[in-house]
Amino acid sequence: MYPISDLFTKYLKESGRNFLVKAEINGTEYGNDVVVEFTVDNSLVLGEEFEIGTTTLSELIIKLRTEDEIPPNARIVPYLALTLPPQYAGAEQAWQDVNVAWQDAGFLWGGAVTEWLPLGEFFVDSRERVNDTWVYTCFDRLVWADVAYVSSLTYPTTQQAVWDEICGRLGYVYDSSVGINPAFQIQAGPAGYSMRQVLGYIASANGASVFVGKDGVIKFRRFVSSEPTVFEMTASDYIRAATVNPVKTYTRVVVTYNTEDGLTYEAGTGDDNHTLYVENPFATQTITDALFAQLNGFSYQPVTMDARGFPQIEAGDRIRFGQAVDSPAWQDADTAWQDTAYSWDGFIGGGITLALHMVFSFKGGLKMSLEAPSKSEQQSEFVVEGSLTQQVNKINRDAVWQGKSYFGVTVTRTDGLIVEREDHASKAIFNSDKISMQAGGVDKIYFDPVSGKYKFNGTLEASDGVFSGTLSAANGSFSGTLVAANGTFTGTLVGVDGEFSGTISASTITGGTINGTTITGSLIQTSASYPRAAMNNASNLFGAYKDANNYIEMNSNYIGAPVINVASSGAIRGQVGSSSGGTNDLFVSASSILNLRSGGDIYLDPGVSGGKVRTSWSELIDGAITLQSELNDKQGSADAWTSYGYNLTFDPSTRNLKMFNRFGSQIAIVNIP
Incomplete structure (x- = not known):
C-alpha cells in the first residue's frame, strides 16, 4: 500500500471530503479546469484466476479540455488531493481533540489541502478528439519492455544479473520489494522472448508479479501464504461486495517449462481446484519446490466490489472487508454457545481478498472497483469446450504460428524461417531473397541478391576436405594457412606473402619480369x-x-x-x-700435381716445398731461371703444341699464363705470382 499522511487518511473517511485533481504533463501542470475526468486501470491478472509472474500494463485514459498540443509519448502523472470545506465540523478541531503527536500532526487548519498523491506514471500511446476535449490513452513504463531481449551476458548466469541488465537498458529503477533468490540461475540466453516476458519469468520464479508503483518505480508483489492484511474496509466503505466463489486455497504447484511438449515440474498434492499453474521456461525442480514452500496454503476470497475511492491501495494488496462490530466480553455474552456467531477480531461477514484488478475513476469524485477472480471448482475439474473453442485449440496444436519460437525455429513475415541459438550467438535466416548464417549479429556466410553471389566473411577451413570445381578469389586475400592436400588449382593463383606447406606440383612455373620475381x-x-x-x-x-x-x-x-x-x-x-677472399687472389689446386699442358710441358707441383712451377719432371724454375727464359727455351715445345692445335702464351705485364685450343678459344688461365 502506498504511504499517505494521517490527514489524508482522516479526510478519506469523511463524507464531506472534496477531491482536487491535477495532471503533470511533460513538466507542465494542468488543474481541475483542464482535467475533465480520468480512469486508472491496474491489474495483476490476465485471465480468470490468480497467477504469478504477470507484467500487466497499467492504463490511464484521461480527458483534457485544452488547445495545447500534447506530443507523442508525453509523460503524464495524475495527482489527487483532499480538502474539506471550512464550515465542515471535522475541518477544524480544538487542540484538545487532536490525538496525534505534534511532530506527526499534518493537519491543515481551516479546510486546507492535503498532500498530492500520485496515481502512477504513464506515457501517451494514442489520442482522440471528442467535441472540445482530447481523450488520451496512456500506459505505464512497462510498455518500453516490449522489445526483443538480446543478452550480452555470459551464461549460465544469475537471474539477478539478467534482471539488472534489462532494467539498466530500459532505465528502470526498482525498490527493495524486488527480492530475487541469488541461487536461481538462467542456463542459456533467452532466445525469442521480450524483455517484459523475461522480467515476468524471473518474478514468477520468486513467487511474485511485476508492476509499476504510483511513483513510477518497478516493484514486486510477492505472495506468501501467511501474509497479513494491509487495509480494512467496512460496509460503509463499499457500495457492493459480492463473493463469486468459495475461498480459493492452493496446496499444489505445477510449473510448465516446455509448453510444446507439456513438460512440467510439480510439488505438493491436490486437485486442479487447489493447484497453481505457472509457465516458466527457466524453472527447475528447485524453483518449483521453493514456490510450493512459499505458497502452500495461500488463500483469498474471490470477490467483485464497488467502493469509495481509496487511492493508496496498490495492485495485489490483501484487504479485509465486512461489517465491523463490537464483540462483547466473555462475561457479557448471554447467548448459547451454539447460537453465538461473534467475530472476535471485530468483523462479521465478508472475508480476506486481494486487489488483483482495480479501476479508479474520477468524475468530480473518486470511485474504485475491485476484483479478485477465480474459477469455480467445476470449471477447474471439468472444462467444457464449445465447438468454436475446440476448433481454436485444434489450430493451436497443429498450426505453426508466425513469430512463435519452436525450439529456436521461428517463422516471421519479414524474414521467413529463422533458426537462432538461445544465447543469440548464432542465427540463420532463410527466405527467397536472403540466405544468411550469422555470428554475433554479423553475416558470415550469406547470399547477396544484388550481386547474385554467395559470400564468406571469416575463415574458410577445409580440414581433410576436398574442393572441386573452381575456387576463385577476385581481388581477395587469403590470410593464415592455405592447405591443399592432393588438391588441384587451375588458372592463376596469386598470393602475396603466402606460405605453402607440403608438395607443390606444376608443369611450368613462370615468374615476372627481371628483378620482379623472388623465389x-x-x-x-x-x-x-x-x-x-x-x-x-x-x-x-x-x-x-x-x-x-x-x-x-x-x-x-x-x-x-x-x-x-x-x-x-x-x-x-x-x-x-x-x-x-682478396680481389686479386685466385688459386687452382689438386690432390697431387696440377698439370696444365698439351703433351705435358708445364706442371704446377704443390708437392715441392713452397710450391714450384717446372717445365719438366726434373727442371724447376727458381730465382736464377725466370719463367720467361724457360718459355723462350721451350719455344720449340710450344711450336710442338701448336702442331697439335694448342697454343700457350704468357703475358709478363699481367703474369697470366693462357692456353688456347686449336679453334682459338681460351681454355685455361693461370696467374703466376
Missing part, C-alpha cells in the same frame, strides 16, 4: 634423383651432379671464401677459388 627456399633442384643440378642454402651452394660421388659444386673453404670443387669416385680431386 626463396632451402633447396631448388632440377630433379629428385640423379643426374640433377641443385641450389640450396647449405654449404654446397650450387652444383651439377652425375651421382652422389661424381659432381662439380660451388662451396666455401675454411675461411668462408667461395671455391669450386671437382669430385670423382667420392673424393674431391681439385679446387678453383680464392684462398683469402
Whole structure:
C-alpha cells in the first residue's frame, strides 16, 4: 500500500471530503479546469484466476479540455488531493481533540489541502478528439519492455544479473520489494522472448508479479501464504461486495517449462481446484519446490466490489472487508454457545481478498472497483469446450504460428524461417531473397541478391576436405594457412606473402619480369634423383651432379671464401677459388700435381716445398731461371703444341699464363705470382 499522511487518511473517511485533481504533463501542470475526468486501470491478472509472474500494463485514459498540443509519448502523472470545506465540523478541531503527536500532526487548519498523491506514471500511446476535449490513452513504463531481449551476458548466469541488465537498458529503477533468490540461475540466453516476458519469468520464479508503483518505480508483489492484511474496509466503505466463489486455497504447484511438449515440474498434492499453474521456461525442480514452500496454503476470497475511492491501495494488496462490530466480553455474552456467531477480531461477514484488478475513476469524485477472480471448482475439474473453442485449440496444436519460437525455429513475415541459438550467438535466416548464417549479429556466410553471389566473411577451413570445381578469389586475400592436400588449382593463383606447406606440383612455373620475381627456399633442384643440378642454402651452394660421388659444386673453404670443387669416385680431386677472399687472389689446386699442358710441358707441383712451377719432371724454375727464359727455351715445345692445335702464351705485364685450343678459344688461365 502506498504511504499517505494521517490527514489524508482522516479526510478519506469523511463524507464531506472534496477531491482536487491535477495532471503533470511533460513538466507542465494542468488543474481541475483542464482535467475533465480520468480512469486508472491496474491489474495483476490476465485471465480468470490468480497467477504469478504477470507484467500487466497499467492504463490511464484521461480527458483534457485544452488547445495545447500534447506530443507523442508525453509523460503524464495524475495527482489527487483532499480538502474539506471550512464550515465542515471535522475541518477544524480544538487542540484538545487532536490525538496525534505534534511532530506527526499534518493537519491543515481551516479546510486546507492535503498532500498530492500520485496515481502512477504513464506515457501517451494514442489520442482522440471528442467535441472540445482530447481523450488520451496512456500506459505505464512497462510498455518500453516490449522489445526483443538480446543478452550480452555470459551464461549460465544469475537471474539477478539478467534482471539488472534489462532494467539498466530500459532505465528502470526498482525498490527493495524486488527480492530475487541469488541461487536461481538462467542456463542459456533467452532466445525469442521480450524483455517484459523475461522480467515476468524471473518474478514468477520468486513467487511474485511485476508492476509499476504510483511513483513510477518497478516493484514486486510477492505472495506468501501467511501474509497479513494491509487495509480494512467496512460496509460503509463499499457500495457492493459480492463473493463469486468459495475461498480459493492452493496446496499444489505445477510449473510448465516446455509448453510444446507439456513438460512440467510439480510439488505438493491436490486437485486442479487447489493447484497453481505457472509457465516458466527457466524453472527447475528447485524453483518449483521453493514456490510450493512459499505458497502452500495461500488463500483469498474471490470477490467483485464497488467502493469509495481509496487511492493508496496498490495492485495485489490483501484487504479485509465486512461489517465491523463490537464483540462483547466473555462475561457479557448471554447467548448459547451454539447460537453465538461473534467475530472476535471485530468483523462479521465478508472475508480476506486481494486487489488483483482495480479501476479508479474520477468524475468530480473518486470511485474504485475491485476484483479478485477465480474459477469455480467445476470449471477447474471439468472444462467444457464449445465447438468454436475446440476448433481454436485444434489450430493451436497443429498450426505453426508466425513469430512463435519452436525450439529456436521461428517463422516471421519479414524474414521467413529463422533458426537462432538461445544465447543469440548464432542465427540463420532463410527466405527467397536472403540466405544468411550469422555470428554475433554479423553475416558470415550469406547470399547477396544484388550481386547474385554467395559470400564468406571469416575463415574458410577445409580440414581433410576436398574442393572441386573452381575456387576463385577476385581481388581477395587469403590470410593464415592455405592447405591443399592432393588438391588441384587451375588458372592463376596469386598470393602475396603466402606460405605453402607440403608438395607443390606444376608443369611450368613462370615468374615476372627481371628483378620482379623472388623465389626463396632451402633447396631448388632440377630433379629428385640423379643426374640433377641443385641450389640450396647449405654449404654446397650450387652444383651439377652425375651421382652422389661424381659432381662439380660451388662451396666455401675454411675461411668462408667461395671455391669450386671437382669430385670423382667420392673424393674431391681439385679446387678453383680464392684462398683469402682478396680481389686479386685466385688459386687452382689438386690432390697431387696440377698439370696444365698439351703433351705435358708445364706442371704446377704443390708437392715441392713452397710450391714450384717446372717445365719438366726434373727442371724447376727458381730465382736464377725466370719463367720467361724457360718459355723462350721451350719455344720449340710450344711450336710442338701448336702442331697439335694448342697454343700457350704468357703475358709478363699481367703474369697470366693462357692456353688456347686449336679453334682459338681460351681454355685455361693461370696467374703466376
